Amino acid sequence: MSAQPDPGRQVALSVNNIEVIYDHVILVLRGVSLEVPDGGIVALLGANGAGKTTTLKAISNLLHAERGEVTKGAIEFRGQRVDRLTPNDLVRRGVCQVMEGRHCFAHLTVEENLLTGAFTRKGSRADIAQALEKVYHYFPRLKERRASLAGYTSGGEQQMTAIGRALMAQPTMILLDEPSMGLAPQIVEEIFAIVGDLNARERVSFLLAEQNTMVALRHANYGYILENGRVVMDGQASDLANNEDVKEFYLGLSTAGRRSFRDVKHYRRRKRWLA
Amino acid sequence: MGFFFEVLIAGLLSGVMYSLVALGFVLIYKASGVFNFAQGSLVFFAALTFVGLMEHHLSFGVALVVTLLVMIAVGLAIERFVLRPLVNQPQISLFMATIGLSFFIEGLAQLVWGASVRGLDLGIQDEPIAWISDRTGINISKFDLMAAGIAAVLVIALALFFNRTRIVRALRAVADDHQAALAVGIPLQQIWAIVWAVAGFVALVTGLLWGARNGVQFALTFVALKALPVLILGGFESIPGAIVGGLIIGATEKLAEVFVGPYVGGGIEGWFPYVLALMFLLVRPEGLFGEKIIRRI
Numbered sequence: 001m002s003a004q005p006d007p008g009r010q011v012a013l014s015v016n017n018i019e020v021i022y023d024h025v026i027l028v029l030r031g032v033s034l035e036v037p038d039g040g041i042v043a044l045l046g047a048n049g050a051g052k053t054t055t056l057k058a059i060s061n062l063l064h065a066e067r068g069e070v071t072k073g074a075i076e077f078r079g080q081r082v083d084r085l086t087p088n089d090l091v092r093r094g095v096c097q098v099m100e101g102r103h104c105f106a107h108l109t110v111e112e113n114l115l116t117g118a119f120t121r122k123g124s125r126a127d128i129a130q131a132l133e134k135v136y137h138y139f140p141r142l143k144e145r146r147a148s149l150a151g152y153t154s155g156g157e158q159q160m161t162a163i164g165r166a167l168m169a170q171p172t173m174i175l176l177d178e179p180s181m182g183l184a185p186q187i188v189e190e191i192f193a194i195v196g197d198l199n200a201r202e203r204v205s206f207l208l209a210e211q212n213t214m215v216a217l218r219h220a221n222y223g224y225i226l227e228n229g230r231v232v233m234d235g236q237a238s239d240l241a242n243n244e245d246v247k248e249f250y251l252g253l254s255t256a257g258r259r260s261f262r263d264v265k266h267y268r269r270r271k272r273w274l275a
Numbered sequence: 276m277g278f279f280f281e282v283l284i285a286g287l288l289s290g291v292m293y294s295l296v297a298l299g300f301v302l303i304y305k306a307s308g309v310f311n312f313a314q315g316s317l318v319f320f321a322a323l324t325f326v327g328l329m330e331h332h333l334s335f336g337v338a339l340v341v342t343l344l345v346m347i348a349v350g351l352a353i354e355r356f357v358l359r360p361l362v363n364q365p366q367i368s369l370f371m372a373t374i375g376l377s378f379f380i381e382g383l384a385q386l387v388w389g390a391s392v393r394g395l396d397l398g399i400q401d402e403p404i405a406w407i408s409d410r411t412g413i414n415i416s417k418f419d420l421m422a423a424g425i426a427a428v429l430v431i432a433l434a435l436f437f438n439r440t441r442i443v444r445a446l447r448a449v450a451d452d453h454q455a456a457l458a459v460g461i462p463l464q465q466i467w468a469i470v471w472a473v474a475g476f477v478a479l480v481t482g483l484l485w486g487a488r489n490g491v492q493f494a495l496t497f498v499a500l501k502a503l504p505v506l507i508l509g510g511f512e513s514i515p516g517a518i519v520g521g522l523i524i525g526a527t528e529k530l531a532e533v534f535v536g537p538y539v540g541g542g543i544e545g546w547f548p549y550v551l552a553l554m555f556l557l558v559r560p561e562g563l564f565g566e567k568i569i570r571r572i
């Protein structure tokens with residue numbers, strides 16, 4: 001091991017050529033490989049059904065609850081195979097998923113939701129109270145709503161609750177699935193700013209699945225683009241944001257001016273990513 | 276006035292028996308958000324197993340321990356083979372699974388032990404306690420009092436067992452959203468295994484007490500239906516709710532039978548609890564102690 005002048009280079013999570021099959025017949029991922037460096041923010045981009053959520057769930061081992069299975073490849077976290085662990089073990093090792101659509105416990109208050117996140121922690125009452133204070137520090141809005149039932153809070157507050165709940169387990173890596181879904185642009189910015197803050201100050205790495213390509217690339221260091229269960233392109237976030245194909249396919253910007261959707265579809269059929 | 280109290284006390288004591296049945300439902304509901312249709316069958320299975328073992332000349336204590344072990348094993352098997360494949364499936368699928376399970380357990384019980392009606396003697400006489408009758412003129416059944424005592428001990432034990440806020444919170448989280456609970460690191464499978472094993476234990480106690488009173492027979496599975504109004508009254512996810520609901524149902528059905536029954540020709544004990552539950556549903560659908568129903572408009 002050489003000295004690490006740039007801690008961003010050490011690989012925290014590596015996904016190696018995984019294949020995922022649902023219900024024993026539906027092939028969803030066909031050889032996805034990616035890496036998340038320690039302390040990095042990596043974006044996983046792609047259209048609906050490309051396999052972003054499946055990739056995250058394969059890592060967090062929530063696939064079984066969806067009747068999916070990793071049939072090939074390996075997933076390593078800090079050099080150890082984790083693809084046979086239970087989600088509970090994985091949370092103990094510091095990998096926590098924030099699911100798409102928030103999934104707050106509607107009948108629990110915001111604070112109770114946060115406390116469920118501390119289930120795996122052995123710490124004393126004081127430790128947990130301290131962790132709670134930290135979450136409230138990053139999400140002051142949750143402190144105001146602490147006694148409200150999560151089911152009655154706004155979408156943005158639920159997203160904050162879901163991220164805060166994951167933070168309570170003191171993870172070193174958070175798998176964040178579609179945090180912008182159904183939220184006002186202003187709230188999306190607020191949440192991404194907090195993600196950046198957590199990354200910078202708490203050194204939490206993020207693997208971020210997003211459809212909102214522009215926002216995701218603005219906050220991530222690196223990005224992977226998935227299509228039909230394959231990684232079709234990857235690169236530094238800034239490079240991807242300036243890439244002509246990415247611009248055209250995901251941002252709707254093109255050098256040839258605006259085109260009608262029908263043309264884009266046609267064009268897209270002709271020009272495949274891997275062609 | 277003495278007669279009124281006699282009826283009231285008899286009602287409350289039988290109410291404790293209803294609470295006991297309801298408790299089994301509450302446990303499962305707390306941990307998975309599902310009405311466990313198979314609880315009645317578990318009660319039947321436990322009582323039948325116990326009586327069957329007694330017929331094989333096992334002593335009371337040995338039969339009790341063996342039945343307890345069998346019930347725990349059944350609970351664990353249910354988790355492994357029925358629930359685990361159904362994690363994160365819609366609640367209705369789980370509910371349907373418990374219906375199927377109830378038929379399976381009923382069939383299995385009768386296959387192993389036969390379908391004949393048996394008596395069960397716990398060594399407690401169902402007769403008025405002379406000491407109280409002499410002094411106050413109120414007749415209280417010794418059996419009812421003992422049963423209520425046993426139920427009370429069980430309820431307190433369970434309340435202590437589930438008193439740790441961390442566990443309670445985890446149970447409520449699991450009932451709300453299986454997958455999210457998994458995602459935050461709550462070991463769903465272990466929690467379900469423990470809860471089903473405890474439900475098996477509760478079914479055993481219920482089966483023994485109800486079996487001793489009504490005989491060990493298929494009709495024992497219908498005891499479960501009496502738990503329904505109790506649960507609607509008390510709230511599906513509340514242990515105190517099951518107790519209070521049971522007491523209210525027990526007391527009101529006996530009082531209604533004795534004091535209202537004669538005006539309408541009697542026999543209202545059988546359906547009065549359901550009417551009460553129906554009225555409750557209109558006013559407070561979540562029950563006395565249940566989780567508030569979340570409604571966003």
